[in-house]
Amino acid sequence: xxxxxxxxxxxxxxxxxxxxxxxxxxxxxxxxxxxxxxxxxxxxxxxxxxxxxxxxxxxxxxxxxxxxxxxxxxxxxxxxxxxxxxxxxxxxxxxxxxxxxxxxxxxxxxxxxxxxxxxxxxxxxxxxxxxxxxxxxxxxxxxxxxxxxxxxxxxxxxxxxxxxxxxxxxxxxxxxxxxxxxxxxxxxxxxxxxxxxxxxxxxx
Amino acid sequence: xxxxxxxxxxxxxxxxxxxxxxxxxxxxxxxxxxxxxxxxxxxxxxxxxxxxxxxxxxxxxxxxxxxxxxxxxxxxxxxxxxxxxxxxxxxxxxxxxxxxxxxxxxxxxxxxxxxxxxxxxxxxxxxxxxxxxxxxxxxxxxxxxxxxxxxxxxxxxxxxxxxxxxxxxxxxxxxxxxxxxxxxxxxxxxxxxxxxxxxxxxxx
DNA sequence: GCCGTAGGCGTACGGCGTACTCCTACAGCG
DNA sequence: CGCTGTAGGAGTACGCCGTACGCCTACGGC
Numbered sequence: 001x002x003x004x005x006x007x008x009x010x011x012x013x014x015x016x017x018x019x020x021x022x023x024x025x026x027x028x029x030x031x032x033x034x035x036x037x038x039x040x041x042x043x044x045x046x047x048x049x050x051x052x053x054x055x056x057x058x059x060x061x062x063x064x065x066x067x068x069x070x071x072x073x074x075x076x077x078x079x080x081x082x083x084x085x086x087x088x089x090x091x092x093x094x095x096x097x098x099x100x101x102x103x104x105x106x107x108x109x110x111x112x113x114x115x116x117x118x119x120x121x122x123x124x125x126x127x128x129x130x131x132x133x134x135x136x137x138x139x140x141x142x143x144x145x146x147x148x149x150x151x152x153x154x155x156x157x158x159x160x161x162x163x164x165x166x167x168x169x170x171x172x173x174x175x176x177x178x179x180x181x182x183x184x185x186x187x188x189x190x191x192x193x194x195x196x197x198x199x200x201x202x203x204x
Numbered sequence: 205x206x207x208x209x210x211x212x213x214x215x216x217x218x219x220x221x222x223x224x225x226x227x228x229x230x231x232x233x234x235x236x237x238x239x240x241x242x243x244x245x246x247x248x249x250x251x252x253x254x255x256x257x258x259x260x261x262x263x264x265x266x267x268x269x270x271x272x273x274x275x276x277x278x279x280x281x282x283x284x285x286x287x288x289x290x291x292x293x294x295x296x297x298x299x300x301x302x303x304x305x306x307x308x309x310x311x312x313x314x315x316x317x318x319x320x321x322x323x324x325x326x327x328x329x330x331x332x333x334x335x336x337x338x339x340x341x342x343x344x345x346x347x348x349x350x351x352x353x354x355x356x357x358x359x360x361x362x363x364x365x366x367x368x369x370x371x372x373x374x375x376x377x378x379x380x381x382x383x384x385x386x387x388x389x390x391x392x393x394x395x396x397x398x399x400x401x402x403x404x405x406x407x408x
Numbered sequence: 409g410c411c412g413t414a415g416g417c418g419t420a421c422g423g424c425g426t427a428c429t430c431c432t433a434c435a436g437c438g
Numbered sequence: 439c440g441c442t443g444t445a446g447g448a449g450t451a452c453g454c455c456g457t458a459c460g461c462c463t464a465c466g467g468c
Contacts, residue, residue: 043447
């Protein structure tokens with residue numbers, strides 16, 4: 001009997017993501033999203049209770065783009081977890097400005113839970129269960145979350161490496177030296193290198 | 205020749221942290237901090253260029269409270285890294301509402317760099333160097349950062365576990381089962397359990 | 409005693425989230 | 439056919455926010 005809704009929450013999310021991708025996270029506001037959709041600011045409240053819920057939709061949109069289907073059953077479990085981690089990293093990297101949101105709203109996201117479910121499945125097949133599995137999931141979750149953030153809201157465009165290089169060498173001998181040898185290592189090696197350390201610790 | 209400053213940046217930071225601890229991160233504003241110090245809102249701008257810099261001071265204050273001196277030289281390196289991780293975790297946990305700030309501003313914090321310097325020293329003594337050390341530091345950094353966040357801005361007060369428990373069991377079999385077995389595991393076991401996985405992977 | 413800087417306060421602007429009101433358009437019921 | 443209830447859409451308004459700017463006062467070293 002009611003008049004049909006003319007927008008879906010998904011369309012709201014897409015508009016919000018468009019604003020974020022184009023103008024940065026700071027530009028995200030009820031007003032800018034409404035403008036993006038060609039409607040009045042208050043119109044948004046027909047679809048969403050408040051700004052917080054809008055942000056949740058953004059996260060769902062971003063995480064919803066990562067494939068949560070279990071990868072190639074033939075491969076060793078470590079490799080399959082690497083694939084899952086890489087998918088999440090790639091999905092988030094497609095909207096780097098939204099990274100802070102994905103962290104704060106992840107726990108309410110169905111898409112995030114689907115990712116966890118698949119990882120848990122892989123861990124189970126690897127023979128890890130009970131308390132060990134809880135710890136393993138949290139560890140993976142923690143590492144992936146943290147590493148992705150370091151990658152994206154770390155020192156913008158190598159500014160940080162410059163800061164470190166400018167440090168007084170006598171008080172920070174290891175850091176300055178490490179900064180020099182860090183040049184040869186790309187983001188991929190860093191991310192997956194660290195992940196493999198964790199996976200190695202999980203083995204046996 | 206000039207009139208001496210009547211406040212230090214440290215006092216600003218302390219006032220801001222007091223506001224955050226008492227009323228939450230959302231209550232942090234130039235106006236509330238000024239009120240905390242008994243001065244006019246604009247007075248803050250004598251000590252700080254903008255809100256961003258104030259937030260930086262908060263982070264410096266929080267991270268400055270963690271002891272960065274190398275721990276007990278006698279202990280095995282893994283244990284010493286655990287001590288460093290625990291110190292950081294404890295320092296941050298003293299001001300849980302400030303956690304989001306510590307993440308976004310960490311790379312500009314001297315105290316954060318001191319922590320990294322000490323950890324690098326321990327890694328070096330453990331015989332890890334060159335590219336391996338770079339990856340190891342980033343991995344530790346990523347894990348600790350991520351795990352601390354999961355702990356503090358995870359589902360507020362077990363709300364998340366309830367969400368998971370309410371999940372359709374047929375679509376999330378592992379998650380629902382894991383949620384049940386997660387009850388017996390406290391935050392400490394989770395944090396250090398995950399960390400030890402990483403350290404084990406680092407070994408040899 | 410003078411000068412220059414810090415202190416301190418008030419005003420003002422533009423943007424934010426959002427509460428509230430008022431009218432219009434339409435889908436299914438009788 | 440018309441009635442009714444919900445969605446659409448616009449507009450106004452409030453109380454926050456960060457912060458630009460200006461004005462006078464206090465005071466320490468030359």
